[in-house]
Amino acid sequence: MEQQPILVALATMIIFGTGAQWLAWRLRLPSILLLLACGFVAGPVLHIVRPDEMFGELLFPFVSLCVAVILFEGSLSLHFSELREIGSVLLWLFTVGAMVTWGLGILGAHYIIGMGWMPSTLLAAILVVTGPTVIGPILRQIRPTGPVGPIARWEGIVIDPIGAILAVLVFEAYRSTVEAGVNQGSWVAVEGLLLTVISGVVAGAASAFLLVRLLRQHALPDHLESLVALMFVVFAFTVSNLLQKESGLIAVTLMGILVANSGVSLKQIVEFKESLSLLLISGLFILLAARVKPEAFLDLGWRGVAFVAFMILVVRPLSILASTWSSKLTWKEKVFLAWLAPRGIVAASVASVFAIELGPEDGAGLVPATFALIVGTVVTYGLTAYPLALKLGLASKEPQGLLLVGAHPFASGIGQAVQQAGFPVLLVDTNHRNIRSARMEGLRTTDMNILQEDAAERLDLGGIGRMLAMTPNDEVNSLAAMNMAELFGRANIFQLTPWRQVERNEQPPPHLRSRYLFSQGLTFDRLLQRYEEGDQIKTTKLTKEFDFLKFQEMHQGQAIPLFHIVGNRLTVIDAETRQDFKPGEAVIALVPKIDRTAVS
Incomplete structure (x- = not known):
């Protein structure tokens, strides 16, 4: 293939x-669907992308290295x-x-498909994998409560090398059985x-040890850390595969x-790694x-649809039932896990490799069946x-x-x-005494530094839509706001007014501030002082007879509204947005201690 067509491809x-x-983001669709459609258009339809001609024998080594990098990036989120x-x-x-x-x-x-026993065994081994490239975006959209999120994330990453290795063992055992008998094939497996x-363990552990040692000793400049990490990923994958075929996926994971x-x-x-x-x-x-021929899908016909339905409606639910029957998961959590097993890039790449290994006769159905399941599961799970x-x-x-960032008495x-x-509440703090006190009051807490890099992945944010940075340290509040802005969106990030802005009129740079909580000039010290002097946080239902104006008159204008409740919606009051309180709604406010008999 000439250089110009390769460049165009x-x-x-x-x-x-x-x-x-970008289009998947705009339409809120699973990106894999559009990527597959683009591949079909660029390959079989327009004949612009012709992978085998472009890469030749480099195609599948290149694909394998790319999958290794993807699995390594995904495994960085596992704790x-x-x-x-x-x-x-998980076990x-x-x-x-x-x-x-x-x-x-x-x-x-x-x-259902009508494949021979050997191709069927190999295909089923490949389809043991799920798809971290699909599960990740689905979980970010859903933010499920409880343990189902971590379970799905761990399964999506760790099961991939298991499935790939199982496929290799099946293939090698089959080849040895044909050549030397069943006993030899079993021993080979x-x-x-x-x-x-x-x-995999030796190569992966050794590479991790060397990389961590370099990072701990600050032996690498910042701009080379990512490049050296990539080098170690390639090194671990290659060395492991040289020692034993397809063990590289275990190594990088x-x-x-x-x-x-x-x-x-x-x-x-x-x-x-995320961008790469x-x-x-x-x-x-x-x-x-682009390598898939349209006629291969046509040959599957209704059998392909039936096979996809069988895998989704029968196989996955029975797998979850067998794996979780004695667990503490609720039936709702089991149902959700039974409806989440999309296949992704690992299944596609492994099937493409073994289709060539088996040859055109036995391997003909591997790729179309795998891609049919990828499309079917991504559409089904992505939309439902x-x-x-x-x-x-x-x-x-x-x-x-x-x-709530901070678990001090006022935050509690x-x-x-x-x-x-x-409404759900989660308190995060590094002060063990604050965490223990808040937990004894029946609040959900996490003993964690909100500024650590993996805070968003490690927190159980089911039902959580906003963050309030309320620590005594204004710099920590600003950094926490920056750290979590991508997850919640800047409109849903709040912090207490920094004392320097009130005392010295020092304005922080726009990128270091978020929405200020409650009202103008309310610093941590002022709020904590009032709370320690006996002021209380109370919820008051407003009526026509007792509206917001009378509520303020009752408290002599000293009440500080904190939250506005309208039906099932909770609005955080900030220093810049004016709230219109109406009868039938409720207000959570900090009220003076002299008003303990107020209607609430």
Whole structure:
């Protein structure tokens, strides 16, 4: 293939990939759907992107390296602290659940699609994987409450190397059985499993140790941290694969988990890897979809649709049922997990590799069946998982809950009032005494530094839609606002007025401030002083006879409105927005101590 067509094809992949990601964001659709559509258009329709001609023998080594980078980036979000609650469920998912999916998948591929037993066994092994590239965006949209979010995130990343390795073992065992008999094939499978695990663990752990050591000793300048991390990912993947085929996915996944839990700063690495993974995902889906021939889908016909339905409606629910039957998960959480197993880039890449290994006769159905399941699961789960979570009460359409940064007595008082009004509250603090006191008052708390890089991933933000930074440290409040602005949006980030602005009239730069809480000039010291002097946080229902004006007269104009409740909506009062309180609504306010007999 000449240079000019290759240049046009590469440019098409980047333009189509970026355009598909942007359009998916605008339409609130799973990006993979549009990426696959772009791949089909760029490949079989327009014949611009012709992967085999463009890359030749480099195609699948390149795809494998890209998948390794994507898995490493995903595993950086996994934390051992989550395993205390969900570890047993994950163990069952990775063992019993995987075996149920594999066994039923074999039957479905053989009896529904009509594939032979060997291709069916291989296809089912490939489809044990889920899709972190799809699950991640779905979870960010839903923000489910409870343990289902961490479970789905861990499963989506760790199950991928398990599925890929299972496919390799099946293929190697089959080839050895044909050549030397069943006993030899069984031994090859066992030996391959041991070598794969050992190779992956050694390469991944060694690479993680070296990278963490360099980061801890500050041996790398900031601008090289991401590049060196990428080098170690490629090194771990390549060395592991040289030791044992396809063990590299274990290596990079383990490496990512170990680095994420090492305690070193990963800000530079995470930001770079997120952008790189987005680019790689866009390019890979277009590249692999461009290789699929339309007639292959036509050959599947109704059998492809039936197989997808079987995997979604039968296999996944039975897998979750077998994995969670003795767990503490509620039935609602089990139903949600049973309806969340999209397939993604790992299934597509592994199926494409083994289709070539099996040859045109046995491997012909692998790729179309896999892509059919990818499209079917992404469409089904991408469009229905959020409504289902809302129906099950595991998510909120417009989350009204509050994340309070600080668990001091005043913040705890606010948390109690808001929680008693029926809205979720989560308090975050590093002061163990404050956390313990707030927890004893019945509030949900997390002992964590809000400024740590992975705070957004580690917090259970189900039902939480806004953040109030209320620590005594104005700089911490500003940094917390910056840290969480991407997650909540700047309109939903609030902080107390800095004392320098009140005392010295020093205005902070616009990018270092958010919306100021409650009213002009209310610093932490002023609020805490009033609260410690006996002022109370009370909820008052307004009526025609006792409207907001009479409420203020009753408190001699000293009441400070904090929140405005209208039906099921909670509005945080800020220093710039005027609130119109009407009869039938409620106000949560800080009222003077002399008014303890006020109507509430």
